[in-house]
Amino acid sequence: MTEKKGGEIIADFLVREEIPYVFGICGHGNVGLLDPLLDVQDKVKLVSPRHEQTAAHMADGFFRVSHKPAATLTSTGPGSANLIMGLAVAQTDSSAIFSITANVPTSQFNRGPFQELNQHHQADFNNVIKPVVKRSFQPTRVEMLPLAMRQAATTMTTGRPGPVNLDVPYNLFQESAEVKDEAAWNGFNTRRNGASNEDVARVADWLLEAQRPVLFIGHGVTLSEASEELTALAKRLSIPVISSPNGMGCIDMRDPLSLGFIGRNGAFASNQAGRRADLVLAIGARFDDRSASSWKPGYSWNFPSTRLVHVDLDHAELGRNYPPDIAILADARAFLRQLLAELDRRKAGTEPRLPEWHAAIAGWRKEWKDFIQPGFETHSSPIRPERIVADCRAVLPDDAIISLDSGIHHNWFMQFWEARRPRTMLNTWGYSGMGFGPSAILGAKLAAPDKVCVSICGDGGFTMVPHVLCTAVEYNIAVVWVVWNNFAWGAIRDLQYAYFGGREYGTAFYHGQNKERYNPDFAMWAKAAGVAGHTVTRSQDFAGVLREAVASNQPALIDVHVDADIRPPATGAWELPPIPPKEPVFGAPWSPLG
Template structure:
């Protein structure tokens, strides 16, 4: 062991852990560590966005796209508090992030120094951050850093990934101690538990016996990188696949076996298959309220009438919302490989199966496509939402990465986008944080610099984080923002229209007493920041503008004026208790007799 400053040890550990970026905002508490990061800047680049929330969203997206961990760095007090929403998004959507926060020096604990929280415990930021991370560590001596960092790196990448926090009193960055170099702690994708032999046998028996099976896959499938195995299983056994938004693309969504998203704003064929299935094999999916029509029987699923086999790495998900007939704690890819091996051992043929079931699903798909087709073909002002989805599908390459905020625009893309591969569609799903999409696309581009990266974001969400323009220009990150401008908090305004007789209040963007629709000139705002800006009000112009933006290979914003009065056609349901849930706009609920 050798005497070493804590800041040096942290910087060297980031290099050892192969963490390529620190997304951080400086502060008095972090200057001692930033000075040490200067020495490793060729291996760990510090990127400083203009807000800590954006720093976390960038690290989140970097992990989602690359499955590599990035770190964040925030200073004592408000800077660290600013990242709470971003960490909540990362935690609920299972993104590993090493969130380093500075705290007051140990010499001043409980004396109420600048930015200390001490009402209940000294240097008490841990209790602020604890609900949104897997674990918060607070070493209070330099000698505690090696163990804390090793455990933090292992915790964030083992099992279900998620953010962890290292809350470090800032005197440790400059103080010295006897520090031994610890082994690498990160273990993402290394520890992959499988199902028991009996569970694998029972699963294969159930698949072979089922007449109307469905595979339901979520983010766990993408995190396990099990797309090729999923595709082989689906095609071998002719099983249709329904996916959550974060599972989209694990089976190419242009494949006939891909039914799309399920739930209130799902595709009709997905909800029909879910409620008519006799077996659902759910892998790496958690049955949240929006993909389960708020657990109302007959709208998306019919458990317990339908047999459920639920496979997930996180044991807490296995009985959270439904009680499975068979619960299996396992990594998605490992488990599917076990199933494929058992099918091969039984010499199960690869000839087409389930013809009647697939024909029935194809009929539902054709009904749905006929119903929605007119909107995709229409040109009008303001622009129909379907045109934005259609032109993005026409213009963007198959490997383009899209990020979305929460909002009505996201509902349209969930319902109609066809992801060709996993990790191409970045959603703020579990916590639904606004500002995620415009910020995350920056981290996505750093993870995949050779791919087209586009943020489709609401006007409300973009206005929360407009400083992303500055970061893109400062660090030359060539992304495209498509601002879905409907002059409203559109998704919530639609709830007011649907549940409260159109009594809109506080959801439309108006200026002055004459109630004229108002938004800033987003394109001019972009140009003021050094970003190329365009405004599109005619649907005929959008595809060409998007093509030009991609060719520029620089930061570009497109302000698109979209009709706020055209809503995604619901095919499932969503409950806001105690309000009475609305019935689907297309199709009806169905329960077995």
């Protein structure tokens, strides 16, 4: 037993838990923890962005790339409230964050001190943060800190990872008690559960019987670090792979077996294969509305006509949207290794298979390529969206990490990006929070300092978090922002045009006096912050400017003027009830019943 201040207990725990970064902003409520963090700065580095939302996104990006959790630190009241959106993004995309928030001192509970929430319960920030974390812990004595922190760390990385919260009344940082340190957990991906032998054997039977099988993979495969096993299974049984955005790169997307994304902005071959498959083996994927064409039969999938095997670490996802024929609660890598071992035992799947299925897929690929190729080859000003994707593919190295925000640019990259490796495409998918992309790329670069890290973000999203420029300069984080400048909330403007007769209101950016289109001069904005700024209006210039920005190994921003009147060609559907969805631009829904 050792007598320690609460702040020292927390700092020591972060060291033992091997949490390398605290992304935090100071305040009167957490000043008592800053001094203990100074004592451990060689092992736990404090990085202070200019907004708490960005702190959460940085921790999120850091985990997605490194698979090591980082912490956030915020003060009482508004600072902690600013975390909510970032934690919601992390929770819905299964990203682990150790969130430390300060609260009012215990001696002032329920007296309405500065920044207390007490309408329904004293020091009630727990009920604010509860919906966006796996669990919120609020120790009220120093003696409670060690157990609460170990339980928080265990919760954070056990099963489906996600953010947790340690809400600390700020007197605990300075008060002392005799405590015994709890053992560190540090347990992500070290304890895995597998499937039953019977289920593994039955899945192997079905895969070998199927004539038109597909694998559908999601973030669970990425989190489980199962890329090698996934690729081995696909190649062994000649099964094409459809990926959710957070699963992209688990199989090299230039591999002939990779079909890309599915849904409204999926590739044509993916939707064709999904709706014509006779068996779908889904691993670590959720079947959300955007990857299932709003669950409309025949647009992306055809359950229950198609057999479904659903494997997931989270029991709540099994059967949430489609009742599976076999539901398996298991870690992706553990299950894939079991399945490969079963195929080894049978000496099955050693020859090329399914020639008719692959011939059909090759035909769909050719149809799609013939349709989209002209846009990739056209030079114009403003620049066609396809050119941005094509030039990023040509310039960036295979192991480059890109982050994407919410917006029309994300739809283009979902449809046409070719991730070569896992953990190289960071998406705000489940909650789709704007500001994630420009912020998370900072955390990604800290996790992988030797990798090229590029944020492709909308003009609207970047304008929400322009202070990321300051953080890059302060901490010398060499990232590149490509601002997709179409002078509008482009994705929403397109919905307005599509569903309301071409009318537009509140979705385009106009100058208040002359009503011409308006945005800040993003390049000048970057230069004012000490970041290299570039403006590109001709497609012939973008690749060279991107190459220069990457080669500089310094923070850089490229303001790219993109044609706002060219839209991703829908191959599936997305419904906004009660508005009837638009039909696909290319391809048509298909039913096995005709």
